[in-house]
Amino acid sequence: MSLNKNMRSTIFKNISAALDAQGSKAAREQHASARINARVRGPIPNRGQKTGAALVDEFISEVIRVNGEIINLKSVAEIPAAVMTAAGQNAPHIRIAPHPILNAANWPAGPAEINSGPADPDDDVGVSIAEMGVGETGTLVLLSGPGSPVTINFLPDVHIVVLFSEDIVPTYEDAWDRIRKDNSGVSVMPRTVNWITGPSRTADIEQSILLGAHGPRRLVILLIDGKKTHTPD
Amino acid sequence: MSHKKANLFTYDHPTCHNFSANAHEALLDKNLQTQLSRITREGFQQKRFDAIHRLDEGEFDLLRDRAQEIKTDALANLDVYLERFEQNVTAAGGKVHWAASANDAREIILKICQDANAKTVTKGKSMVSEEIGLNQYLEQNGMRPVETDLGEYILQLRDEPPSHIIAPAFHLAKSEVEDVFRRHHGDLDPARDISQPAQLLNEARQVLRGDFISADVGITGANMLVAETGTALIVTNEGNGDLTQSLPPVHIALSSIEKIVPTLEDASTLLRVLARSATGQDVTVYTTFFTGPARPADLDGPKEFHLVLLDNGRSKTLGSEFSEALRCIRCGACMNHCPVFGSVGGHAYGWVYPGPIGSVLTPLMVGIDEAHTLPDASTLCGRCQAVCPVRIPLPELLRRHRVKSFTAGKAGWLTRVGLRLWSFVASRPKLYHAIASFKVRAWKIISGKRGYISYVPFIGGWTNTRDMPSPQGKTFMDLWKQKNK
Numbered sequence A: 001m002s003l004n005k006n007m008r009s010t011i012f013k014n015i016s017a018a019l020d021a022q023g024s025k026a027a028r029e030q031h032a033s034a035r036i037n038a039r040v041r042g043p044i045p046n047r048g049q050k051t052g053a054a055l056v057d058e059f060i061s062e063v064i065r066v067n068g069e070i071i072n073l074k075s076v077a078e079i080p081a082a083v084m085t086a087a088g089q090n091a092p093h094i095r096i097a098p099h100p101i102l103n104a105a106n107w108p109a110g111p112a113e114i115n116s117g118p119a120d121p122d123d124d125v126g127v128s129i130a131e132m133g134v135g136e137t138g139t140l141v142l143l144s145g146p147g148s149p150v151t152i153n154f155l156p157d158v159h160i161v162v163l164f165s166e167d168i169v170p171t172y173e174d175a176w177d178r179i180r181k182d183n184s185g186v187s188v189m190p191r192t193v194n195w196i197t198g199p200s201r202t203a204d205i206e207q208s209i210l211l212g213a214h215g216p217r218r219l220v221i222l223l224i225d226g227k228k229t230h231t232p233d
Numbered sequence B: 001m002s003h004k005k006a007n008l009f010t011y012d013h014p015t016c017h018n019f020s021a022n023a024h025e026a027l028l029d030k031n032l033q034t035q036l037s038r039i040t041r042e043g044f045q046q047k048r049f050d051a052i053h054r055l056d057e058g059e060f061d062l063l064r065d066r067a068q069e070i071k072t073d074a075l076a077n078l079d080v081y082l083e084r085f086e087q088n089v090t091a092a093g094g095k096v097h098w099a100a101s102a103n104d105a106r107e108i109i110l111k112i113c114q115d116a117n118a119k120t121v122t123k124g125k126s127m128v129s130e131e132i133g134l135n136q137y138l139e140q141n142g143m144r145p146v147e148t149d150l151g152e153y154i155l156q157l158r159d160e161p162p163s164h165i166i167a168p169a170f171h172l173a174k175s176e177v178e179d180v181f182r183r184h185h186g187d188l189d190p191a192r193d194i195s196q197p198a199q200l201l202n203e204a205r206q207v208l209r210g211d212f213i214s215a216d217v218g219i220t221g222a223n224m225l226v227a228e229t230g231t232a233l234i235v236t237n238e239g240n241g242d243l244t245q246s247l248p249p250v251h252i253a254l255s256s257i258e259k260i261v262p263t264l265e266d267a268s269t270l271l272r273v274l275a276r277s278a279t280g281q282d283v284t285v286y287t288t289f290f291t292g293p294a295r296p297a298d299l300d301g302p303k304e305f306h307l308v309l310l311d312n313g314r315s316k317t318l319g320s321e322f323s324e325a326l327r328c329i330r331c332g333a334c335m336n337h338c339p340v341f342g343s344v345g346g347h348a349y350g351w352v353y354p355g356p357i358g359s360v361l362t363p364l365m366v367g368i369d370e371a372h373t374l375p376d377a378s379t380l381c382g383r384c385q386a387v388c389p390v391r392i393p394l395p396e397l398l399r400r401h402r403v404k405s406f407t408a409g410k411a412g413w414l415t416r417v418g419l420r421l422w423s424f425v426a427s428r429p430k431l432y433h434a435i436a437s438f439k440v441r442a443w444k445i446i447s448g449k450r451g452y453i454s455y456v457p458f459i460g461g462w463t464n465t466r467d468m469p470s471p472q473g474k475t476f477m478d479l480w481k482q483k484n485k
């Protein structure tokens, strides 16, 4: 503990020795607060500025470019059947996130076993709900929380993610604004914010690109037309 | 064939002083040369180019300007951003540990592992952990560290350091990976076919599953630290970093103080240049922003979260003529585009960080006595600076090292005498001109009809492997005079 304190003060002493020549620490504090509060955006590439149908189209084409799969659905009622089709015959263990939308869905009694909660190593398929999608790069944004255990995103072989078309935002910065707003404007973060862009991959052996490294081998997005609702229709 | 070269460095036994011999050996290593051409010319250079051209004209350069500004601002206000970061990590229930030296960081991490009664410790890829020799230290103290990034896992089995900061095992052929898997995965069927990369990956995936699940502590790096929220982030493609940080009850993130950025917006800008510069992806498969331990209502995630912040000389570098090197976001573009790295690979540099940025950082970290060879291992061609996403003037920083090491008397006698002679002549224009025109005429006579010279006294090191084109016509000064007549 005291060791930690000593090291901390040595490090900070060296830093101020370097910076104090340029100005006072009070001036730095003022600058840093102003910069953090302003949250100025950097240059946003044109592809991160689409809206409407063009935005959804861009999201879809970017997902496909990185080997993700997209299934278009009209309503949440179609989720269970779409999950079963995407999971295929060889998926006896399906894990769903304990999210109100998935809890309320009409899941078939068999043959696959369907459990709700965090993932365990036997799960073949995991199903979660995305908070948002980002058009710029076809990226899903998932927030960890009681309705979204983070292990579902990484442990099962197939990751199926439900995304509502109205939750697709043009660019990363829009996603941050919405996360802050959901936390009443203050930057309170969940434990993890996961950006997911395609299924896991590696190029570590002779630069050959292989899908399905340690994370999911497939990423399937169930894209539902419309706005996120917490009750099935 | 022995599986490990005898002269490979470890974090506490650099072999930079041996650069010439290392490089010589690398040039004769056929397998290394094959992998090098795969990764540089045909690989990362082309992929980066394509990624930049998927953006609109000029956008990438605007992003680089902004990236440079962000890192410059972060470093100019480093103490206050670090304080803000620490407050926010603490508020989220995490703990920040400050480590002045490599040894301090190792001890802090070992203590956290011991307090957790850890045996198996999974690790995501972290160059800072290479910098402090973490695996070796944990092993000596009874832990079982397991690298989970595929490349790092292969290297751990081979007991070898990485040869590139983002493609750690690029120097190996698939047959070498097969060899080491057969040696270490002894309980698997000896008749199995693992000749192809996909089969090797599958085997590693299966073997490592057990370790992910049984690990007591997970250690990852952090590519950036966001002051605004106390958030750290990792960028990965395999998903191993996320399994490492979400399955065990304790997560330790190991990072260094210069990784700070002010806001999530700033992190987003840097992410737009990081993956494009590194692998040529628009964004990596997984970008994970983590803040503190699991919340009370969460159903998974670590109960404890520690962030270890390493200094290891960085706070001293801040006020020095090398401070711009601290902007580095470790994308690897400078090595991917470096003709020297492209010829000799990463191990020849003799320490953890290879390539142009390594030649700047290594003398600062292991000392100029050991590493004075590295700043010389560059032609100062400038490609590194041209591709650097945060516009670090790498050739200028290398030149500053050269000046320092020359003043400190590290250059050989031939260089010293040669330079003194040259400066005598160069400061006397008439003499310089007379000698230059004599040389042009003399060299033309030596080269005769062939048009090139295959041996020049004193620079045999240059002409042993190349021919020197013979001078064409007159000296520049002669032409200049003629033109201005």
Ligand code: SF4
Pocket (backbone or CB within 6 Å): B277, B327, B328, B329, B330, B331, B332, B333, B334, B335, B357, B384, B387, B388, B389, B390, B391, B392
């Ligand atoms: S110096 Fe620049 S190009 Fe090299 S690794 Fe660092 S950020 Fe990338």
